[in-house]
Amino acid sequence: MIEKVSIAGSGNVAIHIAPALVHAGVKVVNIYSRNLQHAASLAISVGATPVDQISLLDDNAQLLLVALPDKVIPEFASELKQRGNFNGIVAHTSGSQPLSVLTDHFISTGVFYPLQSFSRFSQPDIKEVPFCIEASNNELAKELSELARRITGNVRFLNSQQRAIVHLAAVFACNFSNHMYALSADILEKEGIKADILQPLIRETANRVGELHPGMMQTGPAVRGDFQTIDSHLKLLEKFPELTPVYLLISKSIAGWESRVKDRITKS
Amino acid sequence: MIEKVSIAGSGNVAIHIAPALVHAGVKVVNIYSRNLQHAASLAISVGATPVDQISLLDDNAQLLLVALPDKVIPEFASELKQRGNFNGIVAHTSGSQPLSVLTDHFISTGVFYPLQSFSRFSQPDIKEVPFCIEASNNELAKELSELARRITGNVRFLNSQQRAIVHLAAVFACNFSNHMYALSADILEKEGIKADILQPLIRETANRVGELHPGMMQTGPAVRGDFQTIDSHLKLLEKFPELTPVYLLISKSIAGWESRVKDRITKS
Numbered sequence: 001m002i003e004k005v006s007i008a009g010s011g012n013v014a015i016h017i018a019p020a021l022v023h024a025g026v027k028v029v030n031i032y033s034r035n036l037q038h039a040a041s042l043a044i045s046v047g048a049t050p051v052d053q054i055s056l057l058d059d060n061a062q063l064l065l066v067a068l069p070d071k072v073i074p075e076f077a078s079e080l081k082q083r084g085n086f087n088g089i090v091a092h093t094s095g096s097q098p099l100s101v102l103t104d105h106f107i108s109t110g111v112f113y114p115l116q117s118f119s120r121f122s123q124p125d126i127k128e129v130p131f132c133i134e135a136s137n138n139e140l141a142k143e144l145s146e147l148a149r150r151i152t153g154n155v156r157f158l159n160s161q162q163r164a165i166v167h168l169a170a171v172f173a174c175n176f177s178n179h180m181y182a183l184s185a186d187i188l189e190k191e192g193i194k195a196d197i198l199q200p201l202i203r204e205t206a207n208r209v210g211e212l213h214p215g216m217m218q219t220g221p222a223v224r225g226d227f228q229t230i231d232s233h234l235k236l237l238e239k240f241p242e243l244t245p246v247y248l249l250i251s252k253s254i255a256g257w258e259s260r261v262k263d264r265i266t267k268s
Numbered sequence: 269m270i271e272k273v274s275i276a277g278s279g280n281v282a283i284h285i286a287p288a289l290v291h292a293g294v295k296v297v298n299i300y301s302r303n304l305q306h307a308a309s310l311a312i313s314v315g316a317t318p319v320d321q322i323s324l325l326d327d328n329a330q331l332l333l334v335a336l337p338d339k340v341i342p343e344f345a346s347e348l349k350q351r352g353n354f355n356g357i358v359a360h361t362s363g364s365q366p367l368s369v370l371t372d373h374f375i376s377t378g379v380f381y382p383l384q385s386f387s388r389f390s391q392p393d394i395k396e397v398p399f400c401i402e403a404s405n406n407e408l409a410k411e412l413s414e415l416a417r418r419i420t421g422n423v424r425f426l427n428s429q430q431r432a433i434v435h436l437a438a439v440f441a442c443n444f445s446n447h448m449y450a451l452s453a454d455i456l457e458k459e460g461i462k463a464d465i466l467q468p469l470i471r472e473t474a475n476r477v478g479e480l481h482p483g484m485m486q487t488g489p490a491v492r493g494d495f496q497t498i499d500s501h502l503k504l505l506e507k508f509p510e511l512t513p514v515y516l517l518i519s520k521s522i523a524g525w526e527s528r529v530k531d532r533i534t535k536s
Contacts, residue, residue, distance in 0.1 A: 132465075162459060169453075172455065173448055173466045174473040175522070179521060209470050219385055229338075243440075246521050257450060
């Protein structure tokens with residue numbers, strides 16, 4: 001059982017995972033960051049020792065969680081191999097990096113990817129966050145999933161290819177929907193209407209995502225083929241020339257989804 | 269004070285508003301539907317009398333709420349004028365129909381528009397639903413807002429032009445974001461991954477909408493200018509040819525928003 005963990009990184013992922021581990025009774029040994037102050041401020045809150053050099057990582061930890069920005073992980077892995085004397089499991093927390101960025105350098109490797117957008121703005125309940133596990137062998141996958149189960153009720157096994165697909169799907173479901181919220185706020189603010197008027201509707205739409213395929217719950221003029229309303233929206237959009245192509249393309253995509261997918265789902 | 273209300277319609281809006289009125293101590297007099305069975309099943313649950321003919325509407329009600337599909341409202345209004353002997357206030361519950369569809373026929377008219385997507389799939393808390401009020405005179409606007417305040421904590425005054433803008437913004441924030449959920453579910457299901465893996469992330473993204481402009485909380489490769497990830501996503505999307513134009517256009521729109529709007533908001 002994994003009882004001692006070090007974390008490389010002091011950003012949003014590290015800030016949320018470190019206290020969850022401590023809460024689950026896991027000892028956090030080191031927090032590593034190139035910036036010692038950043039390492040220290042997180043380390044203090046979880047009773048760990050901050051380090052700013054890879055060579056200072058305590059070999060006492062069974063697992064090093066690499067919670068660094070995606071781009072930095074390959075470079076960090078090769079540095080860790082060169083300078084470190086760390087012999088435990090090395091696992092990263094990235095959705096987009098394959099496991100191979102670690103297997104190139106180490107024997108016992110894994111992925112420990114929390115599928116959530118952590119930020120200063122909110123505190124999602126970590127017990128509901130899906131943790132996506134992958135490892136260089138089955139025994140290790142079991143160990144990492146056991147660790148994950150101590151902090152969440154939602155553990156999934158995904159290989160690197162599946163994780164890449166989940167990451168892509170999350171861009172649609174979250175990054176793109178957030179952009180739709182942004183465009184709607186622009187429209188409202190330009191007309192002097194407080195954007196919070198849409199808050200309950202936005203939350204209800206998101207909360208409805210569940211058992212049924214979201215396409216089956218699609219509402220609005222595009223899915224109804226209500227061209228009268230679409231025309232009146234296009235007229236209002238004359239004030240927002242950048243938004244017209246977005247409105248048209250997504251409306252077309254909704255109509256296309258209806259004819260392409262809905263029948264198949266209904267029949268299955 | 270409005271104490272007696274009749275409702276034309278037995279669809280999702282009527283089904284949610286009628287019991288909320290009863291709960292607030294308002295007497296629901298009649299439920300009208302062309303289909304008497306539909307009228308009856310709602311009427312029974314709120315202690316009202318079902319009617320399937322306009323001429324049967326009891327003149328005893330002070331307000332007739334027209335909760336019919338948007339398209340049908342103009343026709344219903346002219347029929348009500350011709351055949352009805354109803355002398356109270358006539359108000360509709362539509363986001364997209366202007367007040368003028370009623371003022372053309374009646375003296376005391378209004379709009380009583382709940383900005384929420386009601387469905388069989390969920391039970392949003394009506395106390396948080398924004399009710400958008402408009403009326404043919406100030407006294408009436410006050411009366412309708414007082415009625416709304418008995419069922420919700422969120423009452424707004426919007427004229428017909430503003431309500432059309434809100435309706436347009438809701439298409440972006442809700443219809444379009446729901447379509448993004450649908451596309452992400454398609455991507456996951458094609459790869460054999462259960463779509464519920466994204467549920468916590470979708471909810472967190474929606475729940476974060478609040479004080480800050482959503483554009484300020486944008487995450488993902490497009491806002492980071494991370495072309496390496498965008499390229500890898502486009503490669504994965506080769507299996508989903510219909511989704512590539514959507515991915516590209518929204519990514520471009522996110523990047524454009526950053527350069528166009530973010531500076532302005534930050535400075536203000």
